[in-house]
Structure formats: C-alpha cells, structure tokens
Amino acid sequence: MDSSIFLAKFWGWYLIIFFFILSLNPKRIKQIFNDLKDEKFLIIFSFMAIIVGLLNTLFHNIWEPSYKIIITLIGWTSLFLGLALFMFPKQTVKWLEIINIKMVQVIYTLLFLVGIFLLNEVYGIVPV
Numbered sequence: 366m367d368s369s370i371f372l373a374k375f376w377g378w379y380l381i382i383f384f385f386i387l388s389l390n391p392k393r394i395k396q397i398f399n400d401l402k403d404e405k406f407l408i409i410f411s412f413m414a415i416i417v418g419l420l421n422t423l424f425h426n427i428w429e430p431s432y433k434i435i436i437t438l439i440g441w442t443s444l445f446l447g448l449a450l451f452m453f454p455k456q457t458v459k460w461l462e463i464i465n466i467k468m469v470q471v472i473y474t475l476l477f478l479v480g481i482f483l484l485n486e487v488y489g490i491v492p493v
Contacts, residue, residue: 368424372436373483380480384473394469401450401458411450418444432486435479 387393400406421440427433449457465472485491 377480377483380476384477414447
C-alpha cells in the first residue's frame with residue numbers, strides 16, 4: 366500500500382474519531398489541558414508528538430498540491446508542536462490554551478472536514 370494512501374486513511378479516521386470524542390465529551394478538552402500542566406504527562410505527550418511527527422515527515426514529505434500536502438502538514442505540525450512543548454512547555458501550553466478557548470468550535474469543525482476530505486480522497490465516496 367502506498368504510504369500516502371495509508372497515512373490518508375490513518376489521519377482521516379483519527380481526525381473524525383477525535384472530533385466525535387471531543388464533541389460528545391467536551392470535558393475531555395479541559396482534562397487534556399489540565400494534564401498538560403503535569404510535567405510527566407507533558408513530557409510523554411511531547412515525545413509522542415515528536416515521534417509521530419518525525420515518522421510522518423520521514424515517510425511522507427511530499428509537497429505537491431493535492432491531499433498529500435495535508436498529510437505532510439499534519440506531520441510537520443505534530444513535530445513542531447512536540448518540540449515546542451518539550452523545549453518551551455509553559456509558553457506553549459499558554460499559547461495552546463488561548464487558541465483553544467477562542468477557536469475551539471472552528472478547530473473541531475476543520476479537523477472533521479479535513480478527516481472527511483482525506484477519507485474521500487482514499488475511498489472515493491463522493492466523485493470529484
């Protein structure tokens with residue numbers, strides 16, 4: 366299986382599942398931000414983000430104007446977020462809290478739409 370197709374399926378399903386979990390249980394959002402204030406959780410979370418981002422960018426660093434660029438951007442975003450959380454934890458958590466509070470519904474809607482788009486590209490449910 367092509368790595369672009371595999372990662373489009375993975376990120377598409379992940380984003381849709383993440384959207385539904387946070388939509389159906391909004392207390393999870395507050396729990397995540399409370400957990401980010403715990404150094405042990407923050408270190409584990411940042412390492413996971415760095416690993417996922419690094420693996421994604423190593424296996425899929427394709428900058429062409431198609432669905433593939435979305436997968437690449439997800440990988441780079443994960444890598445930079447993990448590095449920022451590891452190197453500048455307090456400032457990054459404050460920045461994430463500000464963004465989340467102001468644009469929580471927009472972010473979740475965009476995540477859902479990106480997930481739908483990626484799955485549609487792979488499965489071809491709605492012909493373009």
